[in-house]
Amino acid sequence: MTEAPALRPAAGRGPGLERCHGSRLSVEDGALVLRARGRTRRVPVGDGGVARAVFVDAAPADAGRGEPGRPDAWGEVRLQDRDGAQVARIPLGDWLPEAPALPERAVQGEQLLERTGVAGLLKAAGVPLHVARDRSDPRAGSGKGGVSLGPGPAFPLWYWCVRGVAGTLWFSAFTVVVFSDTVPGRLVLLLALTALCGPVARLALRAWTRLRAGRRRVTVLERVTPDPAPGSGATVRFLRDTEVRVQDRDLVLRDLGGQEYWFPRTGAHAVTRLVKVLDGTGRPVGAELRGPGEQVRAVFPWDLWFGGADGADGWSRLCGAPGLAVSERRLGGKRTWPKGPVLGTGLLPRTGRDARRMARFPGTAAGVSSTAVMAFGNLFSVIQGIRVAGTAPGPAAVAVAAGALGLVLQAVPYAVHELRGRLVLDRTAAERTTNEEARR
Numbered sequence: 311m312t313e314a315p316a317l318r319p320a321a322g323r324g325p326g327l328e329r330c331h332g333s334r335l336s337v338e339d340g341a342l343v344l345r346a347r348g349r350t351r352r353v354p355v356g357d358g359g360v361a362r363a364v365f366v367d368a369a370p371a372d373a374g375r376g377e378p379g380r381p382d383a384w385g386e387v388r389l390q391d392r393d394g395a396q397v398a399r400i401p402l403g404d405w406l407p408e409a410p411a412l413p414e415r416a417v418q419g420e421q422l423l424e425r426t427g428v429a430g431l432l433k434a435a436g437v438p439l440h441v442a443r444d445r446s447d448p449r450a451g452s453g454k455g456g457v458s459l460g461p462g463p464a465f466p467l468w469y470w471c472v473r474g475v476a477g478t479l480w481f482s483a484f485t486v487v488v489f490s491d492t493v494p495g496r497l498v499l500l501l502a503l504t505a506l507c508g509p510v511a512r513l514a515l516r517a518w519t520r521l522r523a524g525r526r527r528v529t530v531l532e533r534v535t536p537d538p539a540p541g542s543g544a545t546v547r548f549l550r551d552t553e554v555r556v557q558d559r560d561l562v563l564r565d566l567g568g569q570e571y572w573f574p575r576t577g578a579h580a581v582t583r584l585v586k587v588l589d590g591t592g593r594p595v596g597a598e599l600r601g602p603g604e605q606v607r608a609v610f611p612w613d614l615w616f617g618g619a620d621g622a623d624g625w626s627r628l629c630g631a632p633g634l635a636v637s638e639r640r641l642g643g644k645r646t647w648p649k650g651p652v653l654g655t656g657l658l659p660r661t662g663r664d665a666r667r668m669a670r671f672p673g674t675a676a677g678v679s680s681t682a683v684m685a686f687g688n689l690f691s692v693i694q695g696i697r698v699a700g701t702a703p704g705p706a707a708v709a710v711a712a713g714a715l716g717l718v719l720q721a722v723p724y725a726v727h728e729l730r731g732r733l734v735l736d737r738t739a740a741e742r743t744t745n746e747e748a749r750r
Contacts, residue, residue: 315430315577317405318560319461323569324672325519326464330562330572331526333461335405337435342389342398346462353389353398353459355435361392363432363439365402366450367419383414387428388451389437389459396456402426404460407571408607408653416651417605424602430578465674469515476507480687487694495702498694502709505687509719512684516671516723532556532631534624539617540740547665547735548658554610556631561599563608565657567668573599573607575633581607584629586638587647595647597625609647609654662736669735670727681720688716 316336319329333346342353342360353360365387384403391397403409405426406417419441423429432439442450463470483501487493534554538544551566561581563571573581583600597615599608610616616625629636641647648655659665674680691713699706 315427315434315579316574317427317431318407318572318574320404320409321407321411321569321571322464323567324464325466325469325515325522326672327519327568327570328466328522329461329464330570331528335400335431335459335461337431340435342431342435342459344459346460347466351457351459353457355437357392359391360389360397360435360437362390363437364388364390364447364449364451365423365428365439365441366445366447366453367422367441367443368445384409384422385418386453387423387432387439388453389456390451394451396451396454398456398459399453400428400459402428407573410569411571411653411656412651421603421605424579425605425607427574427577427579433578464672465515466518469511472507472511476504476511480504480507484687484690493694493698495698495705498691498698498702498709499705501694502688502691502712505684505691506712506716508680508684508687509716512671513719513723528555529558530555531558532627534615534628536615537618537621537624538615538739539613539621542613542617542658544614544658544739545662545665545736546739547669547731549739550735551669552657554628556628561631563653565668566659566665569668571608571653573601578602580633582633582635584631584634584636586636588638588640589647590641590643592640595641597628598648606648606652609652611654614658662731665736666728666731669731671723685717685720688713688720691716 316334319333322329328347332348333344335342335344337343337355340355342355344351344353355361365385367385384401384406386402387400388396389398389400402422405428406422417425420429423439429439440449444450445453480501483497483504486497487501532555534556536544536549536552538549545566547566551564551568553564555562555564557575559575561573561575563573565571575581579602581599581601583598583604585598585600586594587596587598589595594612594616596612597610598606599610601607612621616622628634659668691709693713695706695709695713697706698709
């Protein structure tokens with residue numbers, strides 16, 4: 311029996327790994343079924359539900375092409391009823407596993423529909439699919455209404471609730487403190503405690519992520535780690551964290567930032583071929599993981615993955631993965647490899663600084679701004695605590711302590727991450743081996 315197609319989310323790391331493990335969009339009993347973060351949503355197909363789909367193959371006007379960006383830049387599939395009203399929409403960037411590693415719109419049209427699995431999903435549901443190359447196409451409709459069938463946010467709801475409530479209270483207290491001549495001690499206490507919620511919530515999220523990761527159970531059939539050639543520049547962090555896992559239903563590529571790219575092993579959009587690429591002299595330069603329509607989904611540079619003394623063993627174990635057909639191809643003339651942007655070419659960052667940035671615990675969409683606001687909030691608590699020390703010594707002492715603790719809770723994880731990376735993880739493996747031999 312052929313397994314029904316199920317879409318896999320875009321790659322994630324940290325709390326975002328929850329989506330990779332559990333979020334799926336599939337067809338069941340005449341409905342499109344979305345499972346994401348413990349909730350299930352069903353969208354009926356046919357009478358009273360989805361009657362047709364329109365793929366709007368166009369990015370927003372402000373979408374760029376230079377760097378990986380927003381999921382909505384990849385276009386969306388709008389699900390409509392028989393009258394043309396929008397019932398739901400499928401943001402394609404949310405269901406393309408390698409989207410975070412590719413420039414926006416690097417894959418378009420029917421190729422994108424095949425890679426994500428949306429084409430096979432709608433075919434299995436019996437929903438006719440049309441393509442609109444322009445957002446003003448009458449078939450595309452207004453784009454308003456209906457539910458979004460996306461895999462959900464990377465961060466859990468409880469984290470957003472804590473940050474949202476604490477942020478609202480802090481901003482209200484901050485406004486009063488800034489524009490008041492006299493500040494009551496209780497208000498400064500509220501300001502300090504709500505500012506402390508940010509760093510505490512982030513540490514709690516780290517612990518929650520680690521705990522959830524320890525509870526996940528996956529069936530791993532084969533695990534292949536890189537065996538780089540001498541002089542390749544591979545670091546301790548790269549060797550420790552990068553791997554390919556062949557699981558019962560998925561093939562997973564993990565990079566040194568902890569980000570995992572999940573590809574299905576069955577279904578119309580499965581990865582089914584492993585191609586060894588040779589140069590004109592017959593020397594291997596890499597391998598390609600291919601999906602539907604012979605599209606290259608990921609590449610493995612040979613020197614980084616299989617160029618070492620035990621590389622042949624890793625290659626043979628990867629070739630032995632069930633469901634993967636193995637072949638070879640030779641590059642002709644002066645052709646370069648790989649051709650175009652593809653997942654796998656940037657797994658080893660150019661510098662240690664880049665590696666530490668990739669491996670840092672993921673932040674919100676605000677990025678550095680969120681950290682800066684938290685640091686300012688805690689520093690402001692210290693200043694205000696000192697300000698009211700004469701009139702409210704008790705609340706002042708708590709405010710100063712809370713502010714100082716908040717700064718420490720932000721500085722210590724960052725310092726540990728940077729020092730460990732500089733001293734150990736981001737040194738080349740050969741350099742570390744030489745140092746260990748010298749100490750002996």
